[in-house]
Amino acid sequence: MSRKLYLECYSGISGDMTVAALTDLGVEEAFLRQELAKLHLDGYEIKISRTKKNQITAADFDVILKEDGEMHGHSHDHSHPGEGHEHSHSHSHNSYKEISELISQSELNSRVKEMSLKIFHVIAEAEAKVHGMPVDQVHFHEVGAVDSIVDITAAAICLDKLGFDSILTSELWEGKGTTWCQHGRIPVPAPAVLEMMADHRIPVKFTPVEGEMITPTGAGIAAALTAERKLPERFVVEKVGVGAGKKDFPHANILRAMILNTDTDAVSEKKEKAAGSTENRKNGADNAVKTNQGIAAGSLNTVTVLETNVDDCSGEQLGYAMECLLREGALDTSCIPVYMKKNRPAYMLQVICRPKDEEKMETVIFRETTSIGLRKYREERSILPREIITVTLPDGQEVRVKKCSHHGQEFFYPEYEDMKAACRTADRSFPEICKEAVDAADKRMNGDGK
Ligand SMILES: O=C([S-])c1cc(C(=O)S)c[n+]([C@@H]2O[C@H](COP(=O)(O)O)[C@@H](O)[C@H]2O)c1
Numbered sequence: 001m002s003r004k005l006y007l008e009c010y011s012g013i014s015g016d017m018t019v020a021a022l023t024d025l026g027v028e029e030a031f032l033r034q035e036l037a038k039l040h041l042d043g044y045e046i047k048i049s050r051t052k053k054n055q056i057t058a059a060d061f062d063v064i065l066k067e068d069g070e071m072h073g074h075s076h077d078h079s080h081p082g083e084g085h086e087h088s089h090s091h092s093h094n095s096y097k098e099i100s101e102l103i104s105q106s107e108l109n110s111r112v113k114e115m116s117l118k119i120f121h122v123i124a125e126a127e128a129k130v131h132g133m134p135v136d137q138v139h140f141h142e143v144g145a146v147d148s149i150v151d152i153t154a155a156a157i158c159l160d161k162l163g164f165d166s167i168l169t170s171e172l173w174e175g176k177g178t179t180w181c182q183h184g185r186i187p188v189p190a191p192a193v194l195e196m197m198a199d200h201r202i203p204v205k206f207t208p209v210e211g212e213m214i215t216p217t218g219a220g221i222a223a224a225l226t227a228e229r230k231l232p233e234r235f236v237v238e239k240v241g242v243g244a245g246k247k248d249f250p251h252a253n254i255l256r257a258m259i260l261n262t263d264t265d266a267v268s269e270k271k272e273k274a275a276g277s278t279e280n281r282k283n284g285a286d287n288a289v290k291t292n293q294g295i296a297a298g299s300l301n302t303v304t305v306l307e308t309n310v311d312d313c314s315g316e317q318l319g320y321a322m323e324c325l326l327r328e329g330a331l332d333t334s335c336i337p338v339y340m341k342k343n344r345p346a347y348m349l350q351v352i353c354r355p356k357d358e359e360k361m362e363t364v365i366f367r368e369t370t371s372i373g374l375r376k377y378r379e380e381r382s383i384l385p386r387e388i389i390t391v392t393l394p395d396g397q398e399v400r401v402k403k404c405s406h407h408g409q410e411f412f413y414p415e416y417e418d419m420k421a422a423c424r425t426a427d428r429s430f431p432e433i434c435k436e437a438v439d440a441a442d443k444r445m446n447g448d449g450k
């Protein structure tokens with residue numbers, strides 16, 4: 001299953017809106033707290049609650065700073081006059097360098113660290129440009145620093161837990177006018193946001209709404225993590241998460257996060273189900289079937305196979321090409337060691353894709369490898385009917401298992417990403433967790449006595 005995250009930013013994007021929307025997609029508060037503790041950052045509390053924006057129910061994520069606001073560094077008073085927007089606080093500044101060290105030296109997993117560092121780097125680059133200083137010397141406002149560190153790492157923790165193949169963001173809608181920050185009154189979009197829009201070619205829509213809809217943290221998340229901007233032609237929305245912004249606008253100030261399943265087989269199955277032609281849910285057992293994207297029994301379909309032999313392309317370049325092919329929608333890619341003409345050790349890069357994606361695959365192969373020619377042919381493939389079921393492990397964790405069948409025999413294959421996450425959460429071995437998942441699926445489908 002190809003699982004993409006789509007962030008619909010029609011009311012802009014901020015760090016707290018992103019985390020709220022992602023938790024609403026199913027990341028447990030306890031898990032988020034447990035992971036955030038690995039940062040060893042004091043002086044704050046998080047709160048996840050429900051709120052309504054223009055009567056639309058949404059998750060609300062708050063970072064509450066403790067009174068003594070413990071982050072080291074110098075401190076000074078700072079206040080903003082005027083417009084009933086006054087506030088005064090004591091704060092210190094925290095450099096990009098310090099924040100990077102905090103994240104790097106934490107016990108967060110490497111993917112979360114990498115994502116968080118990338119977001120901070122994108123923001124720091126923009127701030128460096130705005131304030132005319134080297135990136136390493138960029139200082140984040142103290143209140144903003146703790147808030148941004150928590151928002152950014154929390155977003156990365158949620159994204160890692162939810163496990164997407166890629167992230168898409170819509171164009172970012174922005175308001176107009178001015179806003180207050182530590183620098184005093186600044187224009188909307190905030191200078192750092194505008195720099196990110198330019199640097200990362202973020203499509204934006206300026207609206208007549210009064211106020212700031214995109215914060216630097218939100219822009220940083222979108223700029224650092226967006227891999228695609230165009231919605232796939234066909235997809236099924238598997239789940240929706242709604243995150244609330246803090247301000248009130250005439251429109252509902254929400255960020256909607258959607259899990260898109262772009263597997264075309266799932267798309268047709270959903271359509272069939274909507275038409276009432278397929279209903280294979282089973283009731284009454286201890287584990288509920290949560291999602292169900294079945295494939296018609298005995299499915300046979302046509303795929304395109306592209307192949308090219310290369311003897312002058314580095315392993316790094318080939319690995320990257322394979323990644324690009326998968327991102328563009330390849331069903332699978334392989335690199336097979338071969339001996340080519342003149343006894344040259346080489347690789348055959350093989351790509352399997354949907355016929356409609358042939359041209360895209362060719363473009364990637366010619367752009368990302370040293371190949372100057374390729375073979376392509378259509379093949380019929382036979383695939384087992386399958387459905388995804390969600391089962392509960394003995395420790396309470398929910399995981400997805402693929403159920404396939406052939407001539408009445410059932411096979412259960414746990415979803416790799418869920419196994420990985422469950423192993424990490426429970427600190428147990430992969431085979432143990434897989435066995436529990438298979439047993440739970442078997443019990444769910446066949447009962448104790450089979
Ligand atoms: O604190 C700093 S350095 C700061 C810089 C800028 C620039 O655009 S430069 C903007 N702001 C404003 O701070 C708040 C909070 O933003 P978060 O991303 O931390 O949520 C927002 O209103 C920005 O416009 C702060």
Ligand code: NI
Nearest residue numbers: 078091141182
């Ligand atoms: Ni200051």
